[in-house]
Every structure is written in C-alpha cells, then in structure tokens.
Amino acid sequence: xxxxxxxxxxxxLMFGATGSHAAGRYEGIGRAATPAEVKAWDIDxxxxxxxxxxxxxxxxxxxxxxxxxxxxxxxxxGESNEVFTPIVGGTTKEDIETxxxxxxxxxxxxxRTTLMKVxxxxxxxxxxxxxMPWNAPKSLSVDDTYAVLAYILxxxxxxxxxxxxxxxxxxxxxxxxxNRNGMTTRHGLxxxxxxPDVKNVACMKDCRTDITIGSSLPDYARDAHGxxxxxxxxxxxxxxxxxxxxxxxxxxxxxxALELMKKNGCSGCHGIDSKVLGPGxxxxxxxYKDDKGAESSLSARIRKGSSGNWGDVAMPAQSQxxxxxxxxxxxxxxxxxxxx
Amino acid sequence: MSQLxxxxxxxxxxxxxxxxxEQVGDVAAGRRDxxxxxxxxxxxxxxxxxxxxxxxxxxxxxxLPEHSTSLGRPVAERPYGLPSxxxxxxxxxxxxxxxxxxxxxxxxxPLQGLFGIITPSxxxxxxxxxxxxxxxxxxxxxxxxxxVKEARVYTMDDxxxxxxxxxxxxxxxxxxxxxxxxxxxxxxxxxxxxxxxxSEFTGVPLSVLLDDCGIxxxxxxxxxxxxxxGSSMTRTIPLDRALDDVIVAWGQNGEMLRPENGYPLRLVVxxxxxxxxxxxxxxxxxxxxxxxxxxxxxxxxxxLPDGTHRQYTSIQECKSVITTPSGGQTLLDRGFHNISGLxxxxxxxxxxxxxxxxxxxNWRTARLETPVLSKALTRFNIDWxxxxxxxILQSRAMDDTGYVQPTYRQLREVRGTRSIYHNNAIQSWxxxxxxDVSNVQAY
Numbered sequence: 001x002x003x004x005x006x007x008x009x010x011x012x013l014m015f016g017a018t019g020s021h022a023a024g025r026y027e028g029i030g031r032a033a034t035p036a037e038v039k040a041w042d043i044d045x046x047x048x049x050x051x052x053x054x055x056x057x058x059x060x061x062x063x064x065x066x067x068x069x070x071x072x073x074x075x076x077x078g079e080s081n082e083v084f085t086p087i088v089g090g091t092t093k094e095d096i097e098t099x100x101x102x103x104x105x106x107x108x109x110x111x112r113t114t115l116m117k118v119x120x121x122x123x124x125x126x127x128x129x130x131x132m133p134w135n136a137p138k139s140l141s142v143d144d145t146y147a148v149l150a151y152i153l154x155x156x157x158x159x160x161x162x163x164x165x166x167x168x169x170x171x172x173x174x175x176x177x178x179n180r181n182g183m184t185t186r187h188g189l190x191x192x193x194x195x196p197d198v199k200n201v202a203c204m205k206d207c208r209t210d211i212t213i214g215s216s217l218p219d220y221a222r223d224a225h226g227x228x229x230x231x232x233x234x235x236x237x238x239x240x241x242x243x244x245x246x247x248x249x250x251x252x253x254x255x256x257a258l259e260l261m262k263k264n265g266c267s268g269c270h271g272i273d274s275k276v277l278g279p280g281x282x283x284x285x286x287x288y289k290d291d292k293g294a295e296s297s298l299s300a301r302i303r304k305g306s307s308g309n310w311g312d313v314a315m316p317a318q319s320q321x322x323x324x325x326x327x328x329x330x331x332x333x334x335x336x337x338x339x340x
Numbered sequence: 341m342s343q344l345x346x347x348x349x350x351x352x353x354x355x356x357x358x359x360x361x362e363q364v365g366d367v368a369a370g371r372r373d374x375x376x377x378x379x380x381x382x383x384x385x386x387x388x389x390x391x392x393x394x395x396x397x398x399x400x401x402x403x404l405p406e407h408s409t410s411l412g413r414p415v416a417e418r419p420y421g422l423p424s425x426x427x428x429x430x431x432x433x434x435x436x437x438x439x440x441x442x443x444x445x446x447x448x449x450p451l452q453g454l455f456g457i458i459t460p461s462x463x464x465x466x467x468x469x470x471x472x473x474x475x476x477x478x479x480x481x482x483x484x485x486x487x488v489k490e491a492r493v494y495t496m497d498d499x500x501x502x503x504x505x506x507x508x509x510x511x512x513x514x515x516x517x518x519x520x521x522x523x524x525x526x527x528x529x530x531x532x533x534x535x536x537x538x539s540e541f542t543g544v545p546l547s548v549l550l551d552d553c554g555i556x557x558x559x560x561x562x563x564x565x566x567x568x569x570g571s572s573m574t575r576t577i578p579l580d581r582a583l584d585d586v587i588v589a590w591g592q593n594g595e596m597l598r599p600e601n602g603y604p605l606r607l608v609v610x611x612x613x614x615x616x617x618x619x620x621x622x623x624x625x626x627x628x629x630x631x632x633x634x635x636x637x638x639x640x641x642x643x644l645p646d647g648t649h650r651q652y653t654s655i656q657e658c659k660s661v662i663t664t665p666s667g668g669q670t671l672l673d674r675g676f677h678n679i680s681g682l683x684x685x686x687x688x689x690x691x692x693x694x695x696x697x698x699x700x701x702n703w704r705t706a707r708l709e710t711p712v713l714s715k716a717l718t719r720f721n722i723d724w725x726x727x728x729x730x731x732i733l734q735s736r737a738m739d740d741t742g743y744v745q746p747t748y749r750q751l752r753e754v755r756g757t758r759s760i761y762h763n764n765a766i767q768s769w770x771x772x773x774x775x776d777v778s779n780v781q782a783y
Contacts, residue, residue: 023490023554029498030552033483033491041483041623044564044574047632083440104647117641117649120632127634130572131470137570182648183641189653189762190578192611192687196657198754200744202694202736204703211699211732213770214748215524215781217667222527222778224436228668230429231530233453237677238669240429240452241776243527262442320471 045126049170052125056166057147059154065144066151069133072269072278072316078155083269087114088155091178096158099181115156119183121174124149135265135320255340257332264321266329272337279310281337288334298330429453432463435531438519443471446513448534451663451682456709457508457717459537461593466600467513467535467614469635470571475620477596477604480568482549482588486626489554496604500590502544507587507610508716510538510684512656514613514640517763524779528668532767532779533661536682538717541608542591547583550626561628565607568622574633575616576652577609579626585610585715588621610715611686612654613761615640645756656686658745659764660693660720660737666769667779674728679706683718685739690718692738697724699732699768699782700747706735731771732782749783 024030045051067076074080078088090113095101101116103109109116118124129145131137140148150165158176159165165173174180188194222228223244232240261267269278288294303326307314321329332338396402423430432447439445449465459465466472477496485491513535519525526532550563563582567573577586587608590596597603602619609616615635630636630652641649660683665671679697683690689712694703706722720735737745748765755762768782 023488023492023552025552026502029501030492030494033485033493037483037493038485038491041566042485042625043572044566044625044631044633046627046629048629050629084444100647104643107647112643114638118638119651120637123632123634123637126574126631127638130574131570131634134470137470137572179649183637183651184644184648185651187650187653189642189650189655189657192581192584192655194655196743198746198750200736200746200750202692202703202738202744204694207701207703211701211782213732213780213782216770217524217527217779221525222668225433225527225531225668226436228528231433231450231452231528232429232669234426234429236664238665238671238777241668241670243668265441265443267440 043126043130045122045129047120047122047174049122049167052122052167052170053142054167055142055146056164056168057143057145057150058164059147059150059159059161061144062147062149062151062154065140065148068314069136069140069316070148072314073134078152081111085113086111087152089113090116091156093157095178096176099177099179101179101182104182115152115158115178117179117182119177119180121149121153121170121177124152125170133316135316135318255332255338257329257337258339260325260329260332264318264325264329269315272339278315281333285334285336294334295330298334299326302326302330427453430463432465432534433530435519435526444469446515446535448530449537451529451534451536451661452666452669454663455719457538457682457711457719458593459539461539461595461598461601464537464539464592464598464601465513465535468569468600469573470569472600473569473620474599475568475604480604480620480622482605482621483623484549484553484626485623486564487556487560487628488550488626489556492553494549496590499544499588499605502548504542504544504591505587506540506542506591507585507608508538508540508711508713509608509610510536510656510715510717511608511614511617512536512659512684512686514615514653514656514761517765517767518760520765520781521759521763522757524781527779529661529663529666529767532667533682535614536684536717538684539592540594541587541589543587543589543605543608546586546588546607546624549588549624550583553626555626559628560626562626562630564623564625564627564631564633565616565618565621566623566625567602567618568620572622573615573618573635574631575618575636576630576633577612577616581609581612611656611688613640613656613686616654640761642755642759642761644759653762656684657762657764658685658687658690658737658739658743659683660690660735660745661767662695662733662735662769665733665771665777667777669777671726671771671775671777673775674726677724677726679722679724679733681706681720681735683708683720683735683737684716685737685741685743686715687743688740689714690720690737691740691742693718693720694736694738695720695722695724696734696736697731700734700766703736726771728773730773732780733769733771733777734766734782736766747783748781 073083074087079086090103090109091101125145128148129140146165150163153159154161188196226244228243229240271280273280273282302318305315305317430450430453432449434445434447447466449459449463480496482494516535517532520532560579562576562578565575565577589608590605592601597606605621606619607617607621636652641651642653643649660681662679662681664680679695683693693706695706696703706720709719712718745764745766751765768780769777770780771777
C-alpha cells in the first residue's frame with residue numbers, strides 16, 4: 001500500500017466513510033433537530049411505503065371528502081379536464097392485470113390521466129397528503145388521505161366500492177396499479193456520465209440534400225401570442241412583427257379585475273359569460289340584481305366557501321384572496337363584469 | 341405580415357414616423373425629391389426648425405434634445421433601479437392556453453432581447469407548482485435528516501456564516517421546447533426556449549452540510565430535496581450529484597434570490613432540469629432508494645414510442661438556439677448582421693457551436709464569447725452578410741464530451757413525438773425575402 005493510499009484511507013475513515021465522526025463540525029452553527037421537529041416535516045412516503053403512517057379510509061368516506069374538497073377542481077368522478085388534467089380514465093381491467101396501459105401501446109390515448117401514468121400508489125398518497133387540497137395544502141388527516149385515495153382507486157376500478165384502504169393492504173393495491181410495469185430507468189439521462197441515446201455528427205459541408213420544411217407556424221399560433229412588435233426592442237438589428245390584431249388590442253385596455261380574477265385563481269372554475277364548474281359571473285350578477293345585501297353575502301360566500309346555490313359542485317373557501325381584491329372582485333362581478 | 345418594406349433600414353435615416361406606407365414605397369423606388377420635401381415638412385411641423393436646417397442632416401443631431409439642454413433627475417430617486425421605459429416590451433410572459441391555473445404555470449424569459457449569458461433576475465423564467473410566496477427569512481429553516489449521524493436544523497443566520505461559493509450556472513425546465521415535440525406551435529424564441537435562465541448563484545455546497553450532519557456513506561444512495569411552499573415540491577437526487585457541485589443557495593446575481601426564484605433558499609443542481617432545483621428549500625433527507633414523488637412519477641416522465649415512460653430523466657443535454665434574429669422578428673435591412681445565440685450542456689462545457697444559413701447543408705463555426713463555463717450558458721456570435729434571399733438559420737452545439745446536438749429527425753427516431761420533456765433538437769428559423777423570420781422545423 002502506498003503512503004498516499006494509506007493517507008486517503010485514514011482520511012476516509014475520519015470523515016464519514018463509516019459515519020463515525022461527530023456531527024456539527026462548524027462551531028456555533030446549526031443544532032440537532034428534535035424528534036418532534038423531524039416528525040413534523042418528514043412526511044414523505046416511498047414506494048416501499050417507508051414513511052407511511054398507520055390509518056385507513058373507505059371508498060364511501062372518500063367520496064364525501066372528495067365532494068367537499070376535491071370535486072370543485074377535479075370533477076365529481078376525477079374526470080374533469082377543466083382546471084387540471086384528468087386523474088381518472090383511460091385504464092382497463094386488462095391493464096390492471098398486466099401492469100401496462102394498453103392505450104400507450106396502441107397509441108390511441110387522447111390524453112394521459114394520472115392513473116394511466118403513475119406506477120407507484122405511494123406517489124398518490126404522498127402527494128395528496130402533502131399538497132392537497134389546492135388552496136389548503138396539508139389540511140387532510142391521515143385517514144381522510146386514505147379515504148380520498150380509496151375513492152380515486154375505486155373510480156379507476158382498481159379497488160371495489162366497499163373497499164377500506166389501509167397501511168396493511170396498500171401493498172396489495174400496488175400489485176393492481178395499471179401502469180406499474182410501464183416505467184423504465186434504463187436510459188442515460190439520470191447519470192451525468194450516462195450514455196446519450198441520440199447521436200448526431202458535426203458534418204460541415206454539403207451535408208444533406210433532402211432538407212424539407214417539416215412544419216411551419218400556423219397563422220393562428222402566430223397571432224395567439226399577442227402583438228410580437230411589442231415584445232421586442234424598438235432599436236437594434238430587428239423589430240418584432242405586427243401580429244394578433246395589434247391596433248385593436250392596444251386601443252382597448254382590459255379591466256383590471258380580469259387580472260385579479262386570474263391572480264386569485266377564480267378563472268379555474270368561473271367564466272365571465274359561461275359556466276365552467278361554477279356559474280358564469282354575469283349569471284351571478286343577474287340573480288342578485290335587486291338584492292341590496294348581495295355585496296356582503298357574496299363576499300362571505302367566497303371567503304368561507306359555499307354550496308347548493310348553483311348546482312352540485314361546492315365552492316371551497318378562498319382564504320388566499322386579500323380583502324382588497326375580494327372587495328374589488330365582488331363589486332366588479334355585481335356590476336356585470338365589464339371587460340374593459 | 342409585417343408592415344415593413346423590403347429594405348426598411350434605408351428609410352430609418354429620415355425622422356421617425358412621418359412617412360406613410362405609400363411614401364415609403366416612393367423612397368424604395370428612388371424618388372428622392374419627395375423625401376427631401378417630406379423631411380423638411382416634418383421638421384418644420386414636428387420640431388419647429390427651418391427647412392434649410394433640417395436638410396443639412398439628421399435632426400437628432402442638429403436639434404439638441406431636451407436631455408442635452410436641461411437638468412437631469414437626482415440620485416436615489418429610484419432607490420431600487422428599474423429598466424428604461426423604452427424597454428417595457430422585454431418582460432416575462434405566459435403562453436396563452438398552455439395552462440389554466442396561473443399558480444401552477446410558467447412564464448418565459450424574453451431571450452429575443454437578452455445579451456451575454458446572465459439573465460436579469462427580474463426576467464428569470466418562472467415555474468411554480470402551487471403559487472409563490474415571499475417568505476420571512478428569519479422564520480425559514482433548513483432541516484437535514486435520514487441516513488445521517490444527527491438530524492440537524494439550520495437558520496439562515498447559520499447557513500450564511502458557512503464557507504460559501506459563487507458559481508454561474510444555467511437552469512432549464514425539462515419541458516423547455518416541449519410544445520414543439522410534434523409540430524411548430526409557438527412564434528418566438530421566448531416561447532420555444534424561454535424556460536431557460538442563467539445566474540450567478542451564491543451558497544454553501546450541499547456536501548458541506550451533509551458532512552456536517554455525518555452522512556452515512558455506506559448506506560446513502562440518494563437525497564430528497566423538499567420545498568416549504570404548499571406543494572412541498574420534492575425531487576430525488578442521486579448521491580454522486582448531491583456531493584458534486586450542488587449548492588444550497590441564497591444569492592442570485594449579487595443580491596438575494598427573488599421570491600419567485602425561491603427566496604430565501606433554493607437548491608442549485610447544475611446540469612439537471614429545473615424541477616430539481618427545489619425552491620423555498622426546507623429539507624434534505626438522505627436515503628437509500630428513490631422516492632418516486634409526484635414530479636418524478638406522474639410529471640417529468642418521458643413517453644416513448646413503445647408505450648413505456650422513462651423515469652428520472654434529469655440531465656439537460658447539449659442544446660443551442662439562435663436568439664438574434666429569431667422567430668417573430670423582421671430584419672431591418674440586407675447587409676451585415678451578427679447572428680447571436682446561446683449554447684449550453686448539462687454534462688459540461690460547450691466546445692463548439694456551428695451555424696448554418698442554408699437549412700443545415702453547410703456550416704461555419706461561430707465565435708464562443710468568454711467566459712465558457714461548465715453547465716452555464718455560453719454566448720456565440722458569427723458574422724453574416726444577408727443578400728436578401730430566403731434562408732434557414734440553425735445552430736448546432738457540441739459539448740466537451742463530444743456529444744453533438746441532434747436534429748428533429750434523429751431525436752424522433754429514438755424518442756418519438758409524444759414526449760413533453762427533453763427536446764434539445766436543432767432549432768430552425770426561416771428568413772423570408774421580406775426580412776420576416778418565422779419558426780419552422782427543417783430536417
């Protein structure tokens with residue numbers, strides 16, 4: 001053994017190769033985490049279910065939680081494509097048997113749903129528990145999380161309607177996930193030294209003669225991004241092209257409430273004229289036209305959530321909207337939602 | 341199409357904005373008498389000087405402007421400086437129809453107007469999974485737990501006392517250019533390539549913190565990075581990456597991170613797609629298996645022609661794009677032009693960039709501007725004289741592993757057209773005789 005190798009070995013032993021050196025080598029910096037602190041933040045659940053807390057929830061209870069907290073964005077059956085891409089759909093009984101989603105192999109999937117993609121059921125438990133509902137993340141209890149997941153799995157016909165999902169049977173459910181055999185890590189894009197799968201050579205002269213324009217920008221796509229002349233500098237070697245009915249758009253200034261509507265996430269569920277999941281704003285204005293108390297009652301319903309006034313889909317509480325935005329939005333909605 | 345005439349640069353020498361399209365036509369046809377009259381008339385009416393005077397030259401020179409003849413504004417009038425009012429068009433923008441919820445969306449950096457390699461912090465692209473927050477740094481904590489001798493907690497005070505490094509790196513979303521896998525879909529480089537930025541980041545190497553906690557090198561294989569926002573975004577990072585050049589960063593371009601970029605703390609994972617650069621970083625867990633989190637098991641997975649998905653695709657392979665001239669722009673004139681663009685690789689340094697103006701038949705090697713840094717944007721430039729005939733402009737980068745950026749044809753032969761992620765194909769811009777540049781796929 002050379003002197004250098006010996007030194008390297010000693011250094012490796014001293015600095016963590018065996019995990020034997022004391023933590024906290026920078027004096028006065030950092031401190032040990034308490035067990036309660038680790039428990040509060042270490043909420044991740046792995047595919048081998050490490051980190052999964054004990055608990056259970058039924059499909060039936062899941063449906064109740066779903067209708068109250070999830071359906072407004074995802075639709076009653078997890079099928080909605082209005083706000084987010086659908087969770088449920090596109091998988092078959094055969095997929096559950098084989099663990100491969102046939103729609104991909106046939107190439108006839110119009111859209112990829114969550115259940116068509118996800119290979120590991122732990123992923124869904126972890127994500128629902130850490131990040132849902134959308135505007136109140138981490139508010140679901142452990143049992144409610146099991147219940148909501150049971151409901152989703154039932155919609156996908158992965159578990160029966162009388163199923164109670166728990167930490168004791170979730171490993172069996174994993175064996176029925178429709179795309180459980182559909183993932184691969186055999187590629188060169190994880191390791192920085194991984195082997196690239198696509199190869200080109202740097203030809204310099206007379207490289208090929210069959211060059212074709214395979215695809216060009218359609219006119220509607222060019223105009224869909226506003227006036228490109230206003231997205232470029234006014235000096236220099238180029239100017240932006242005039243697109244998207246530039247003059248008409250510049251003359252009419254959009255109403256500032258449209259920006260508030262977008263910023264506060266209202267447009268996910270409401271159109272101005274049209275019903276999305278909730279009513280169109282002009283329908284609301286029409287209904288409360290003669291109601292003098294409409295401003296305060298509408299504010300309260302947005303703030304605290306509301307159900308039963310406009311159909312089956314409940315509106316969740318919108319605690320994230322500032323008082324100023326809320327006031328401006330309610331006034332604008334009741335005035336008929338002018339667009340400029 | 342553009343309102344500009346074939347050789348608009350010629351008429352820009354006259355006072356701006358007083359020629360009608362018909363008069364512009366006269367100029368292009370060489371009817372110069374008209375020009376002199378119009379020039380004089382405009383000078384009299386708009387600028388109030390004599391016709392004889394204006395005919396002597398450019399009123400922008402001959403008539404001293406107000407800024408040369410009056411007192412300017414005081415220091416600290418704008419304690420945090422802002423761009424000129426004339427730069428208002430260059431800002432980050434959303435692509436209409438791409439997403440439906442602005443809190444889980446993307447805004448693109450205006451690459452068509454940027455110079456050099458550093459992205460101004462206010463123009464850095466945004467991608468949020470559940471909205472952004474402006475977090476009080478005094479209340480922010482970083483926890484490290486899992487396969488370590490001691491789980492530890494650090495405040496911002498703690499972290500900012502540690503030995504720090506400052507490094508320039510690019511960040512690119514794995515879905516950058518994702519809208520173009522199947523067909524041309526968007527008009528400008530802001531929307532085709534704008535989920536790309538490059539900054540100087542300052543922070544402490546993650547390896548320092550893992551060492552400080554006594555990482556169990558025998559069992560540790562991966563780390564999980566977790567954000568403090570509502571989505572608590574999580575991504576698995578292999579241990580060899582984590583111990584290499586990953587930084588727990590608070591600084592960006594000389595100041596603290598912007599809230600939209602993770603203030604007060606984010607992970608910088610050089611060469612790896614942006615989703616792993618967890619913002620509002622609150623926790624690192626050391627483990628022995630990958631976690632298959634939502635953003636590595638439902639999203640950021642690459643659908644292949646055989647119906648399988650590649651999982652944990654992370655490296656941003658070598659890629660380049662010409663930013664000037666680029667889609668949606670019009671060249672002012674024929675004659676000399678500097679073709680300029682950006683090249684980058686998640687595997688190291690850029691070795692070479694070649695540029696073609698004939699759709700890939702013939703190539704010339706561009707100049708690489710310094711600095712040329714590993715896993716950072718590299719600016720390239722090449723001289724070009726446009727003779728007014730149609731052209732297809734392309735750039736092709738090579739990194740220091742010898743890998744050459746592929747064509748669309750080569751990429752699709754292996755990966756099909758149904759993926760969203762990791763499209764690093766050669767970009768083509770078609771230049772028409774009118775001077776208009778548009779987005780095409782030539783292969």
